[in-house]
Amino acid sequence: MTQDAAGTGFWAIVPAGGAGTRLWPLSRRDEPKFLHDLTGSGRSLLQQTVDRLAPLAGERVVVVTGEAHAAAVRAQLPAAVADRVLAEPSPRDSMAAIGLAAAIVERDDPDGVVGSFAADHVIADTDAFAAGVRRAVAVARDGWLVTLGVTPTYAATGFGWIERGAGLGDHDGAFAVSSFVEKPDAARAEGYLAGGRHLWNAGMFVARADVLLDLLALEHPDFAASLRALAADPATLGEVWPTLPRIALDHAVAEPAGDAGRVAVVPAAFDWEDVGDFAALASLQPERPAGPRVLGDAELVRSVDATGLVVPAAGRTVTVVGLDDVVVVDTGDALLVTTTARAQDVKRLVADLAETRPDLL
Amino acid sequence: MTQDAAGTGFWAIVPAGGAGTRLWPLSRRDEPKFLHDLTGSGRSLLQQTVDRLAPLAGERVVVVTGEAHAAAVRAQLPAAVADRVLAEPSPRDSMAAIGLAAAIVERDDPDGVVGSFAADHVIADTDAFAAGVRRAVAVARDGWLVTLGVTPTYAATGFGWIERGAGLGDHDGAFAVSSFVEKPDAARAEGYLAGGRHLWNAGMFVARADVLLDLLALEHPDFAASLRALAADPATLGEVWPTLPRIALDHAVAEPAGDAGRVAVVPAAFDWEDVGDFAALASLQPERPAGPRVLGDAELVRSVDATGLVVPAAGRTVTVVGLDDVVVVDTGDALLVTTTARAQDVKRLVADLAETRPDLL
Incomplete structure (x- = not known):
């Protein structure tokens, strides 16, 4: 060596x-x-x-x-x-x-x-x-x-x-x-x-x-x-x-x-993010002139008086009206709506799904 | 006659x-x-x-x-x-x-x-x-x-x-x-x-x-x-x-x-509702023991600490965590997230879509 x-x-x-x-x-x-x-x-x-x-x-x-x-x-x-x-x-x-x-x-x-x-x-x-x-x-x-x-x-x-x-x-x-x-x-x-x-x-x-x-x-x-x-x-x-x-x-x-x-x-001294939840994920996306941050195709997102994060992963149009710090994650078979403040509680939802809808995990 | x-x-x-x-x-x-x-x-x-x-x-x-x-x-x-x-x-x-x-x-x-x-x-x-x-x-x-x-x-x-x-x-x-x-x-x-x-x-x-x-x-x-x-x-x-x-x-x-x-x-003296917006639509759906009201198949809706209205019209699972009086309307090509309080402002969104995405109207 x-x-x-x-x-x-x-x-x-x-x-x-x-x-x-x-x-x-x-x-x-x-x-x-x-x-x-x-x-x-x-x-x-x-x-x-x-x-x-x-x-x-x-x-x-x-x-x-x-x-x-x-x-x-x-x-x-x-x-x-x-x-x-x-x-x-x-x-x-x-x-x-x-x-x-x-x-x-x-x-x-x-x-x-x-x-x-x-x-x-x-x-x-x-x-x-x-x-x-x-x-x-x-x-x-x-x-x-x-x-x-x-x-x-x-x-x-x-x-x-x-x-x-x-x-x-x-x-x-x-x-x-x-x-x-x-x-x-x-x-x-x-x-x-x-x-x-x-x-x-x-x-x-x-x-x-x-x-x-x-x-x-x-x-x-x-x-x-x-x-x-x-x-x-x-x-x-x-x-x-x-x-x-x-x-x-x-x-x-x-x-x-x-x-x-x-x-x-x-x-x-480097910024380091382990992307532990959707609040962290939101912080990684660039700000936009108006509306929520977007991970994915911003053309799919339309909003009025809204901030937060939208992930239009299913290719559908996602619209938000009148919600701040909202998190909307749209996938082919499941949709999540929460807030950056409650991002940690997604694990509670997942625990419920593990019981009732394990096919979605 | x-x-x-x-x-x-x-x-x-x-x-x-x-x-x-x-x-x-x-x-x-x-x-x-x-x-x-x-x-x-x-x-x-x-x-x-x-x-x-x-x-x-x-x-x-x-x-x-x-x-x-x-x-x-x-x-x-x-x-x-x-x-x-x-x-x-x-x-x-x-x-x-x-x-x-x-x-x-x-x-x-x-x-x-x-x-x-x-x-x-x-x-x-x-x-x-x-x-x-x-x-x-x-x-x-x-x-x-x-x-x-x-x-x-x-x-x-x-x-x-x-x-x-x-x-x-x-x-x-x-x-x-x-x-x-x-x-x-x-x-x-x-x-x-x-x-x-x-x-x-x-x-x-x-x-x-x-x-x-x-x-x-x-x-x-x-x-x-x-x-x-x-x-x-x-x-x-x-x-x-x-x-x-x-x-x-x-x-x-x-x-x-x-x-x-x-x-x-x-x-x-009859109750009469012209279903003018999603707040009105929410009021027409029965209350559930927990979680938002649902128009459609309630089995498709999972929530933690949430109230409001979910319309799972696309057949996908819709989940909500930590939002009160939220409105989530899931259709095949478009998704809306708003609140009952802002339900009237959906018309502002639609006015924007008329300009930019008339195909979605």
């Missing part, structure tokens, strides 16, 4: 999972949100993720997804990336998914560095993202497990935070991690924002593949051994996979390694 | 016109509101109107509609009624439409009494309606132009009122009309409601056919002569129709005849 973080030796792992329940009826069980163009760019979130990583990893991208979505995932990717898609026989949380990809990278490129980047994130400032990843890769080559910490812009309670400690002497712009913090309440989040030592945890990890698996082996030796055995003999996947622990990478590796002083954080 | 108001000698005229603009996208230019089932009864407003008149007029019903809708109208009616449908070559307001029907009745039944009842009204208490019409017919046989005055239940500003004068000596429950009042402002409407002498003008007139045409002839002799000539020689319709004045029956006959002391009013 070379020492160029954007050259050979850096591999991107892209876990493509998650139901996107709060984006129903746009996101479906058979077509989850990462397969959708949610920004009006003409590219799905998955494709945008791979596009964003191309300057860093080229075609050395390993997408891990469920068997049910593997064909749709491959169809959206360039052939070289499609050929490397890993299909999980069943969902077993992020450590198994990322760990298997890391073991395969380790097998093919023993000095390789891996970075894990979810398939359903939206990042507009790709330059700032790339700069952060390049710095993280340089730090990772020295044996650190590195996490990207996004510079916070508000007191978010919706995701975890990272407290940074002392700077790493030999790497400008990188710090030891003092602690990982679970989703805080509003008061604590305000404190983190004001204090200036906390960053958002975007769940983006970079490490040498062997370091990642060795760190896993410290706490879960059988798990790490199973992953390496699977990489050596992929034919055993169907047999071994169901025996792997269901655990998130954060708990399996990052938190214990953080306690052991093995985790660094690279702060990076 | 017999003297039985519910027997031979009474003819119902049903003008079936009006765009129903504020009920878009349910009501369309090619399928106006009277052709729709707006009460979930399985019968269109037109069919319900003819059903309601059957005990009074049997099959002696003359529906007058535009040429564009004549086929659809006939298709909804029993054969004997369908055979009598009059197709207007162009819209020329209510006097021409009702007057032509009256002239044809006069030709076939010189002593016949006609009553005019719009095709797009909803009346739940058909017994009270029938009793009012029977009384009106009895009064009309004595040469009066009789209007049904609906007992008001609130200070309506949306339609005209009728002030009653002295009782008719020889007809219990019938009064001379003192004056017709245009749509009043709220303060005057409150006064009418409190005073007890005013009734709602539902636009329902009953008169001997010859009396109606003779009253018209007092003010518009050429108009009355043209209508009678058309009845005698219907083949001239295409030629004569465009020459007829565009005037409403109220202005052409009722108001002058009222001034001349020739108009009587029969108060009748």
